Amino acid sequence: MSPPASPTATRVLELDRITKRFGPVTANEDVSLHLDRGEIVSLLGENGAGKTTLMSILFGQYTADEGHVRVEGQELPPGKPRAAIRAGVGMVHQHFALAPNLTVLENVMTGTEPLWKFRSDRAGGRARLIALSEKFGLKVDPDARVSDLSVGECQRVEILKALYNDARILILDEPTAVLTAQEAEGLFSTLREMAQKGLSLIFISHKLHEVMSASDRVVVLRRGRVVAERKTSQTSKEELASLMVGREVKRPARPPSTPGRVLLEAVDVHVGGRGGASLKGVSFRLHAGETLGIIGVSGNGQTTLAGLVSGLHAPDSGSLLIDGQTPARHDVPHAIAAGIGRIPEDRNAEGSIGDMTTWENTVLERIWSPEFSRRGMVKRAAARAATEAIIRDYDVRGATVEGRIRLLSGGNMQKLILGRVLNAGPDILVAAQPSRGLDEGAIAGVHERLLEARGRGAGVLLISEDLEEVIGLSDRIRAIVNGRLSPAIPVEKADAQTLGLMMAGDWSAAAALEAEASHAL
């Protein structure tokens, strides 16, 4: 697409210095973004980078703390989704909002006519729908029942619904998440066609190849800020991957690692996708006193890998050895008893039970141990004392032993989780996205604790989408791509280019570095 001759004439959307905070966490900071007529802009970023928040502000679901949204030069009133729709902004959500028992035409027309009209103008609606579908090449049968449509067709209906409402700016939130590869290809050519006909599109994704093939311009968000903006023709997958996870950073000073015996070893482990991406033959070793970082773009099997080591999944094939032994059972109590400490990816959904007390949350995962129960009875005094100690030693602010844990901030919740895990003195620590959603101060605290654990000889498996974090803490780094692990490279050799190649699935350089490192030993 050639750049427009006069930018002001064709600028359809402008987000101007948007800032949005939730408590101490800044979801968007000083984000500016613009969209020209006929342009497809990708918004690229990890989970939690602030994409959804930004689009919710644009669509009026959230009110920005600072900044303005302008559509075709007119400022949108904050917090009014209706105003956004009227101004011509359409949103296609990841999860369809279609009534399966109605036809395509009925779905599209729902909500477009006033309720008090006796007759709905079917013929007019049908003509308009057919015209739209022909104009943009969105083939669909107006009389088909939505329950009979494929996922790809449902998405077309969603898009048509937005167009029927006169949308001139279309936001697609991870539109390919539910599509097959062929359907995604089809979608991209549709998007192109729509852009050529004068629509402007924002395409939200964290998949690099889609961004590369679908858009004219890429805006990369990280930790709530715009970190880069590139013409798609002037960038590469590797560059985008490293932009997305962060710039190269200097490693903080820390004692060198003295790797000891192998604590955890996976040999060709396969785990079927139980709601997440599957693992397809994963092998690695984790030594005492080292941190192994697993970097990768999200959705490549990180959650399943963390679940495997945490005892939530058993390998379908291959073996997972803890301290050289196959555990009697692959379940949570055996994992904890074998000395695995687990920091879950999602503190609220997985790591805590909001309506239970702090002490119950602290001891629940080790309630079977003689420390906290005897013959089926909870040792309440011991549990309270242990919780009290953690609140004090880990400086968990705002927590009381008997208070419900829901009230804790993310950072303090993470301190409590760290406390309950580290106080058990684990040999192996699996930390999944340990600093996601935390503010800078809390992140530093978490990192300090992880380094401490490594310092006293634990093996730390750090699974993260944050390059800064992985380089700052790890001794060796592997990339996870599509359920497989790359060769491990020593952190000294980890530069943006190498890691970018690794995350994009090109492992030749990494293999050479791994071989070199093993010779040096």
Place this chain on the structure above:
Amino acid sequence: MRFERRDHPSRALTLLAPVGAILVALLVAGGLIALAGANPLRAYGLILKGAFGSRLGISETLTRATPLILTGLAAAVAFRARLWNIGGEGQLYMGALAVAGFGMIPALVALPAPVAILLCLAVGAVAGMVLLLVPLGLRLKFGVDEVVTTLLLNFVAVLFVSLMIEGPMKDPLAFGWPQSVPVPDSAVLPQLMARTRLHLGLLIAVAAAVFTWWLQSRTVFGMRARAAGLNPRAAAFAGVPLGRTLIAVACLSGGMAGLAGAIEVMGVKGYVTTDLSPSYGYSGIIIAMLANLNPIGVIGAALFSAVMFVGADSMSRALSIPSYIADVTVALSLLTMLVAIFLTQYRIRR
């Protein structure tokens, strides 16, 4: 106007919620009484007098409360773990039928009473459990919603009781009435007050409430059951075996309801009919909610409900107001309690 979640619902508020809910329910029902042409205060006075004014009244109220405590516990225990057992009524009937069937074994007559009673109670409880384990199994295996299955099984259970007492378990000495063979004397629960219907079942029910409280607040099982109900994903992450925990909860819940049926047969009726329970199973759900799912609170809520029903009977004789006012009041108290629970957790902001 908007609602804002309270950070710390105060203890006083939580304790006052049911009291407030009952008062509001009485106020609304009072309006209905006034519409029927009577003085509400006088009506309530008569209800209290009917329920507590005499030795017979007190004994009847406590007798009535006994099965309600157990069905209330059945609902409270299950709801805590987010197991929506609406089938207390059917489980009660299965418990009752099982005891009557078990009582037909001739050898039982020869057993000493304590042994026979314990055996019968156990049989009733197990029958209740079985009727809840079937829908739970369907939920765990196929994801079938237990609200629907437990509710519908109530009708299946009552019809099955009807089938049995018209057929193989019919009492030949009952002049053709559809009722089961009575349980043997050795299995009849001893009376607590002479010349009244009040029986040992009351103490069993109270003991069950205390036991349930202890189980929930002091044991590993209770903590896991609560965790599984509040956040299954986090509970699984913490190593709580979700399926096994729910099965144990179902055994406890179904067991309590089955026990209610067994005790009603062994303590009051002596045999099974299809009108054994005036919806004790459904009332248990209201009682559990009114008690905020607290097992000790269930005793109080069951008493409230029993007072209304027993008292309304005598009140309606004096004022010729239909005794259905008791049903109305208890049902209203469920609605007001739901509002009260909401208000303890949220505050209203302008």
